[in-house]
Amino acid sequence: MFRIFVLIGLTYLFLHLHATGDISKYINMKYAYISESAIYIFVLFTIICVYNYVKKDKHTHDASCNHCGHDHSHEENSWWKRGFTIITLLIPILTGLILPVATLDSNIVEKKGLYFPAYDEGDEYSQHQFLQPNTSSYYGKEGYAEVMDKGLDKIKNLPEIKLGEDNFLNDLETIYNYPGQFMDRKITLTGFTYKEEDLTNNQLFLLRFGIIHCIADAGVFGMLLDIPDELKRENDQWLQVTGKLETVYYQPFKKTIPILKVTDWKSINQPDDPYVYRQY
Secondary structure: OHHHHHHHHHHHHHHHHHHHOHHHHOEOHHHHHHHHHHHHHHHHHHHHHHHHHHHOOHHHHHHHHOOOOOOOHHHHHOHHHHHHHHHHHHHHHHHHHHOOOOOOOHHHHHHHOOOOHHHOOOOOOOOOOEEOOOOHHHOOHHHHHHHHHHHHHHHOOOOEEEEOOOOHHHHHHHHHHOHHHHOOOEEEEEEEEEOOOOOOOOEEEEEEEEEOOEHHHOEEEEEEEEOOOOOOOOOOOEEEEEEEEEEEEEOOOOEEEEEEEEEEEEEOOOOOOOOEEOOO
Protein backbone atom coordinates (compact mmCIF):
# COMPACT_ATOMS: atom_id res chain seq x y z
CA MET A 1 0.00 0.00 0.00
CA PHE A 2 2.84 2.38 0.87
CA ARG A 3 4.33 1.72 -2.55
CA ILE A 4 1.15 3.08 -4.12
CA PHE A 5 1.36 6.26 -2.03
CA VAL A 6 5.00 6.74 -3.01
CA LEU A 7 4.16 6.41 -6.70
CA ILE A 8 1.25 8.82 -6.36
CA GLY A 9 3.55 11.25 -4.57
CA LEU A 10 6.21 11.07 -7.29
CA THR A 11 3.58 11.54 -9.98
CA TYR A 12 2.14 14.58 -8.22
CA LEU A 13 5.63 16.06 -7.62
CA PHE A 14 6.49 16.00 -11.33
CA LEU A 15 3.04 17.31 -12.28
CA HIS A 16 3.46 20.13 -9.75
CA LEU A 17 6.90 21.09 -11.07
CA HIS A 18 5.61 21.30 -14.64
CA ALA A 19 2.38 23.10 -13.71
CA THR A 20 4.24 25.79 -11.73
CA GLY A 21 7.13 26.04 -14.18
CA ASP A 22 9.62 25.27 -11.40
CA ILE A 23 10.98 22.38 -13.46
CA SER A 24 12.99 25.00 -15.37
CA LYS A 25 14.97 25.67 -12.17
CA TYR A 26 16.36 22.15 -12.36
CA ILE A 27 16.81 21.23 -16.02
CA ASN A 28 17.31 22.73 -19.45
CA MET A 29 13.80 22.70 -20.90
CA LYS A 30 15.16 21.05 -24.00
CA TYR A 31 15.05 17.88 -21.90
CA ALA A 32 11.58 18.47 -20.47
CA TYR A 33 10.26 15.52 -22.46
CA ILE A 34 12.24 13.20 -20.17
CA SER A 35 10.50 14.38 -17.00
CA GLU A 36 7.16 14.45 -18.85
CA SER A 37 7.73 10.82 -19.84
CA ALA A 38 8.43 10.03 -16.18
CA ILE A 39 4.92 11.24 -15.29
CA TYR A 40 3.33 8.71 -17.64
CA ILE A 41 5.62 5.96 -16.35
CA PHE A 42 4.69 6.73 -12.73
CA VAL A 43 0.99 6.74 -13.64
CA LEU A 44 1.37 3.36 -15.34
CA PHE A 45 3.23 1.86 -12.36
CA THR A 46 0.61 3.29 -9.99
CA ILE A 47 -2.20 1.64 -11.95
CA ILE A 48 -0.35 -1.68 -11.97
CA CYS A 49 0.28 -1.51 -8.21
CA VAL A 50 -3.34 -0.62 -7.46
CA TYR A 51 -4.53 -3.51 -9.65
CA ASN A 52 -2.22 -5.99 -7.94
CA TYR A 53 -3.20 -4.73 -4.51
CA VAL A 54 -6.92 -5.07 -5.22
CA LYS A 55 -6.48 -8.43 -6.89
CA LYS A 56 -4.49 -9.91 -4.04
CA ASP A 57 -6.65 -12.14 -1.86
CA LYS A 58 -5.21 -11.40 1.55
CA HIS A 59 -7.52 -13.77 3.40
CA THR A 60 -6.66 -16.68 1.13
CA HIS A 61 -2.97 -15.98 1.58
CA ASP A 62 -3.25 -15.85 5.38
CA ALA A 63 -5.22 -19.11 5.49
CA SER A 64 -2.71 -20.92 3.35
CA CYS A 65 0.37 -19.64 5.19
CA ASN A 66 0.03 -22.26 7.92
CA HIS A 67 0.10 -25.07 5.36
CA CYS A 68 2.53 -23.86 2.78
CA GLY A 69 5.58 -25.05 4.70
CA HIS A 70 7.39 -21.78 3.84
CA ASP A 71 9.38 -19.91 6.49
CA HIS A 72 8.25 -16.24 6.58
CA SER A 73 10.56 -15.20 9.39
CA HIS A 74 12.98 -13.52 6.99
CA GLU A 75 10.13 -11.35 5.69
CA GLU A 76 9.34 -10.21 9.24
CA ASN A 77 12.98 -9.35 9.82
CA SER A 78 13.17 -7.23 6.66
CA TRP A 79 10.46 -4.72 7.66
CA TRP A 80 13.10 -2.12 8.53
CA LYS A 81 14.63 -2.46 5.07
CA ARG A 82 11.28 -1.73 3.44
CA GLY A 83 10.74 1.14 5.85
CA PHE A 84 14.15 2.63 5.05
CA THR A 85 13.43 2.39 1.31
CA ILE A 86 10.06 4.08 1.69
CA ILE A 87 11.50 6.92 3.80
CA THR A 88 14.29 7.42 1.27
CA LEU A 89 11.70 7.78 -1.49
CA LEU A 90 9.43 10.05 0.56
CA ILE A 91 12.16 12.58 1.41
CA PRO A 92 12.55 14.03 -2.13
CA ILE A 93 8.76 14.11 -2.53
CA LEU A 94 8.18 16.02 0.71
CA THR A 95 11.12 18.40 0.24
CA GLY A 96 10.14 19.04 -3.38
CA LEU A 97 6.57 19.95 -2.42
CA ILE A 98 7.15 21.74 0.89
CA LEU A 99 10.45 23.58 0.56
CA PRO A 100 10.53 26.66 -1.70
CA VAL A 101 12.66 26.60 -4.83
CA ALA A 102 15.75 28.72 -4.14
CA THR A 103 16.89 31.08 -6.90
CA LEU A 104 20.66 31.31 -7.27
CA ASP A 105 22.09 34.78 -6.70
CA SER A 106 25.32 36.63 -5.88
CA ASN A 107 25.60 34.87 -2.52
CA ILE A 108 26.31 31.64 -4.40
CA VAL A 109 28.93 33.40 -6.52
CA GLU A 110 30.61 34.76 -3.40
CA LYS A 111 30.72 31.35 -1.74
CA LYS A 112 31.97 29.46 -4.78
CA GLY A 113 34.33 32.14 -6.04
CA LEU A 114 34.74 33.41 -9.58
CA TYR A 115 37.24 31.96 -11.99
CA PHE A 116 37.77 30.78 -15.56
CA PRO A 117 37.87 26.97 -15.80
CA ALA A 118 39.53 27.31 -19.20
CA TYR A 119 42.46 29.14 -17.62
CA ASP A 120 42.67 27.01 -14.49
CA GLU A 121 45.43 24.43 -14.24
CA GLY A 122 43.24 22.19 -12.08
CA ASP A 123 40.58 19.73 -13.20
CA GLU A 124 39.82 20.41 -16.85
CA TYR A 125 36.67 18.32 -16.62
CA SER A 126 35.04 20.42 -13.88
CA GLN A 127 31.40 20.91 -14.77
CA HIS A 128 30.82 24.12 -12.78
CA GLN A 129 31.71 27.12 -14.92
CA PHE A 130 31.99 30.81 -14.19
CA LEU A 131 31.80 33.90 -16.41
CA GLN A 132 32.79 32.23 -19.69
CA PRO A 133 30.54 29.49 -21.13
CA ASN A 134 32.62 26.57 -22.31
CA THR A 135 30.90 23.58 -23.93
CA SER A 136 34.04 22.14 -25.52
CA SER A 137 33.87 19.06 -23.29
CA TYR A 138 30.56 18.08 -24.93
CA TYR A 139 32.07 17.96 -28.42
CA GLY A 140 35.13 16.58 -30.09
CA LYS A 141 37.80 19.09 -31.07
CA GLU A 142 36.60 19.35 -34.68
CA GLY A 143 32.94 19.32 -33.68
CA TYR A 144 33.45 22.18 -31.22
CA ALA A 145 35.34 24.24 -33.78
CA GLU A 146 32.48 23.73 -36.24
CA VAL A 147 29.90 24.81 -33.67
CA MET A 148 31.89 27.94 -32.80
CA ASP A 149 32.40 28.83 -36.47
CA LYS A 150 28.64 28.62 -37.04
CA GLY A 151 28.07 30.83 -34.01
CA LEU A 152 30.57 33.37 -35.32
CA ASP A 153 28.97 33.44 -38.79
CA LYS A 154 25.60 34.18 -37.18
CA ILE A 155 26.61 37.34 -35.32
CA LYS A 156 29.91 38.62 -36.71
CA ASN A 157 28.27 41.10 -39.10
CA LEU A 158 25.56 42.37 -36.75
CA PRO A 159 25.95 46.09 -35.89
CA GLU A 160 24.54 45.41 -32.42
CA ILE A 161 24.44 42.14 -30.49
CA LYS A 162 21.60 41.63 -28.03
CA LEU A 163 22.16 38.81 -25.57
CA GLY A 164 18.58 37.81 -24.79
CA GLU A 165 16.98 34.85 -23.08
CA ASP A 166 17.33 32.50 -26.08
CA ASN A 167 20.86 33.30 -27.22
CA PHE A 168 22.65 34.45 -24.07
CA LEU A 169 24.90 31.44 -23.51
CA ASN A 170 25.46 30.63 -27.18
CA ASP A 171 26.45 34.10 -28.35
CA LEU A 172 28.35 34.91 -25.15
CA GLU A 173 30.52 31.84 -25.70
CA THR A 174 31.20 33.00 -29.26
CA ILE A 175 32.23 36.46 -28.03
CA TYR A 176 34.64 34.96 -25.48
CA ASN A 177 36.18 32.70 -28.11
CA TYR A 178 36.58 35.47 -30.72
CA PRO A 179 36.82 38.76 -28.78
CA GLY A 180 38.88 40.41 -31.51
CA GLN A 181 35.97 40.08 -33.93
CA PHE A 182 33.74 42.24 -31.74
CA MET A 183 35.93 45.11 -30.60
CA ASP A 184 33.97 48.41 -30.37
CA ARG A 185 30.77 46.48 -31.20
CA LYS A 186 27.63 47.57 -29.35
CA ILE A 187 26.37 44.81 -27.04
CA THR A 188 23.25 44.70 -24.86
CA LEU A 189 22.71 42.22 -22.04
CA THR A 190 20.78 41.82 -18.80
CA GLY A 191 21.75 40.26 -15.50
CA PHE A 192 22.37 40.79 -11.82
CA THR A 193 25.34 42.72 -10.50
CA TYR A 194 28.20 41.28 -8.50
CA LYS A 195 31.05 43.31 -7.03
CA GLU A 196 34.24 41.27 -6.63
CA GLU A 197 36.77 42.53 -4.07
CA ASP A 198 39.55 42.62 -6.66
CA LEU A 199 37.62 44.93 -8.98
CA THR A 200 38.42 48.61 -9.28
CA ASN A 201 35.83 51.17 -8.22
CA ASN A 202 34.46 51.56 -11.75
CA GLN A 203 34.17 47.82 -12.47
CA LEU A 204 31.29 45.44 -11.88
CA PHE A 205 30.28 41.99 -13.09
CA LEU A 206 26.89 41.49 -14.75
CA LEU A 207 25.91 37.83 -14.51
CA ARG A 208 23.21 35.26 -15.26
CA PHE A 209 23.01 31.76 -13.89
CA GLY A 210 22.94 29.38 -16.84
CA ILE A 211 22.05 25.73 -17.20
CA ILE A 212 23.82 23.62 -19.81
CA HIS A 213 21.87 20.41 -19.22
CA CYS A 214 20.62 20.44 -15.62
CA ILE A 215 21.20 22.23 -12.33
CA ALA A 216 24.17 19.92 -11.63
CA ASP A 217 26.21 21.68 -14.34
CA ALA A 218 24.84 25.18 -13.70
CA GLY A 219 27.32 28.04 -13.83
CA VAL A 220 27.26 31.81 -13.58
CA PHE A 221 28.01 33.58 -16.84
CA GLY A 222 28.33 37.16 -17.96
CA MET A 223 30.73 40.00 -18.51
CA LEU A 224 32.91 42.49 -16.72
CA LEU A 225 31.56 46.04 -16.95
CA ASP A 226 33.30 49.40 -17.00
CA ILE A 227 30.56 51.50 -15.39
CA PRO A 228 29.86 55.26 -15.11
CA ASP A 229 30.31 56.93 -11.73
CA GLU A 230 26.58 57.40 -11.19
CA LEU A 231 25.77 53.68 -11.44
CA LYS A 232 25.32 52.05 -8.02
CA ARG A 233 27.82 49.41 -7.02
CA GLU A 234 25.60 46.97 -5.15
CA ASN A 235 25.10 43.25 -5.50
CA ASP A 236 21.93 41.73 -6.95
CA GLN A 237 20.72 44.75 -8.91
CA TRP A 238 19.03 43.58 -12.09
CA LEU A 239 20.17 45.77 -14.97
CA GLN A 240 19.95 45.99 -18.72
CA VAL A 241 23.12 47.58 -20.02
CA THR A 242 24.43 48.61 -23.43
CA GLY A 243 28.01 49.41 -24.23
CA LYS A 244 30.97 48.88 -26.49
CA LEU A 245 33.23 45.86 -26.14
CA GLU A 246 36.86 46.29 -25.19
CA THR A 247 39.45 44.08 -23.50
CA VAL A 248 41.31 44.41 -20.22
CA TYR A 249 44.00 42.43 -18.45
CA TYR A 250 42.39 41.08 -15.30
CA GLN A 251 45.07 40.18 -12.76
CA PRO A 252 43.10 37.55 -10.72
CA PHE A 253 42.64 35.52 -13.90
CA LYS A 254 46.08 36.45 -15.27
CA LYS A 255 44.35 36.82 -18.59
CA THR A 256 43.03 39.43 -20.99
CA ILE A 257 39.24 39.24 -20.95
CA PRO A 258 36.40 41.16 -22.62
CA ILE A 259 35.00 44.18 -20.80
CA LEU A 260 31.89 46.15 -21.74
CA LYS A 261 32.24 49.92 -21.46
CA VAL A 262 28.70 50.86 -20.44
CA THR A 263 27.04 53.81 -22.16
CA ASP A 264 23.37 53.15 -21.34
CA TRP A 265 21.67 51.24 -18.56
CA LYS A 266 18.37 50.83 -16.76
CA SER A 267 17.15 48.97 -13.70
CA ILE A 268 14.75 46.10 -14.37
CA ASN A 269 12.80 43.61 -12.31
CA GLN A 270 14.13 40.12 -11.94
CA PRO A 271 12.75 38.07 -14.87
CA ASP A 272 10.12 35.42 -14.15
CA ASP A 273 12.78 32.91 -15.12
CA PRO A 274 16.14 34.35 -14.02
CA TYR A 275 18.10 31.49 -15.61
CA VAL A 276 19.32 31.14 -19.17
CA TYR A 277 19.76 27.86 -21.03
CA ARG A 278 22.13 26.51 -23.62
CA GLN A 279 20.42 26.12 -26.99
CA TYR A 280 21.35 23.27 -29.33
